[in-house]
Amino acid sequence: MGLLSVAIWLPIAFGVILLALGRSENPGAARWTALVGSVLSFLVTLPLITGFDTSTAAMQFVENLSWIERFNVRYHLGVDGISVWFVLLTAFITVIVVVAAWEVIQERAHQYLGAFLILSGLMIGVFSALDGLLFYVFFQATLIPMYIVIGIWRGPRHVYAAFKFFLYTLLDSLLMLVALTYLYIKSGGSFDILTWHKLPLPM
Template sequence: MSDHLLSIVLFTPLAGMLVLLLLPASNKNLIRIWANVAAAAGFLVSLPLVFRFDKNAEGFQMVERYDWIPALGVKYYLGIDGISLLLVMLTTLVGFLAILSSWSAIDRHLKAYYAMFLLQQTGMIGVFISLDFFLFYVFWEVVLAPMYFIIGVWGGPRKLYAAIKFFLYTLAGSVLMLLGILTLYLQHFEQHGFYTFEISELLKLDMPLALERWVFWAFFIGFAIKVPMFPFHTWLPDAHTEAPTAGSVILAAILLKMGTYGFLRF
């Protein structure tokens, strides 16, 4: 029986962000302290995942599965395996270090800056533990907007150019992936008579070769942009160069691995 540990790990950064937004903007030290406390808490609550994970067991562990939007076949469905465990722990640790490193580096729009990092952390964790395609896609998109603002507001001299380029590339990949997901979703209804976004069910579909090729390329390009792979890589040098140091750390250590994770998982 689940004790909602994955949900706690997932939403701790988001809860920290909501409290952060209530703090007075004039008290910069309090904002910095709380942001670091929230990020540290996010790492600490993820540590039990390591000790409770059974490396000899097969399949996903600590599963949470509830109906969310039954009419559409959407479920709140979380689980973790060896791959996602490593990536979640990397996310919570690097997320904390990135926020800690910003203590003296950032001095303007502090509330918004730290809020973007905490929101982005929830999105990245959600990508790694979602077992429902709808949920996966929501968290995939949650990561996009914070990084756009991190680059575009707190970046270097060419920050706006880099942010827009990052946004357009990743948005194009997201649209293609969404179309691929919807194709699987509708094919499942056509073959089985009911809707579902469960990843395990959609990946078992037997489809015509032409449709399989379309879905493959939709996902491939979506993930290749995130990795990024040639020839979809040109957004990365600008993003790395113009992003603040903490944003560049998140890009290199976690965000790019979302694409690699997609290739491994799907």
């Protein structure tokens, strides 16, 4: 498993553990588990910066495995000089979120922190995906923990906010799926984002 996969799935694993084993009556254990998970997840991203070759514009730390062969979908990850910083920033902000929520979140802390750790891993997946469908899956999956956080831990109109969030994201998800399908067809049946970059698309 490559560094990017570890950076994606490590916080998700800690988030799932918090959701599965965390208890409302023991928020301290949830906080410390989340802190350990977020710090480890951040440390995993540091070699992406220290080992990054700034002399090339090519994608680095690439992982490319077959996923859904029938539709030529691949588990394809990689970062360039821009996305690598977003990966690092996402992991760092997750540590800040855990620390900031230490005393603020008193109810269902394990669910709140678990949702944010899962969100962190999925966001790193969004910034690392080089396959269009893989990007779409990661992007849509981020909406689930965001919807839960908005619906449970926000202000007095949190239900209304969560409902509007759902409607807006549903609409843009459908439009995005249409766009991805169009690019898939135009490229001759490929979800490879680097291939899409080279497509001669009309206005």
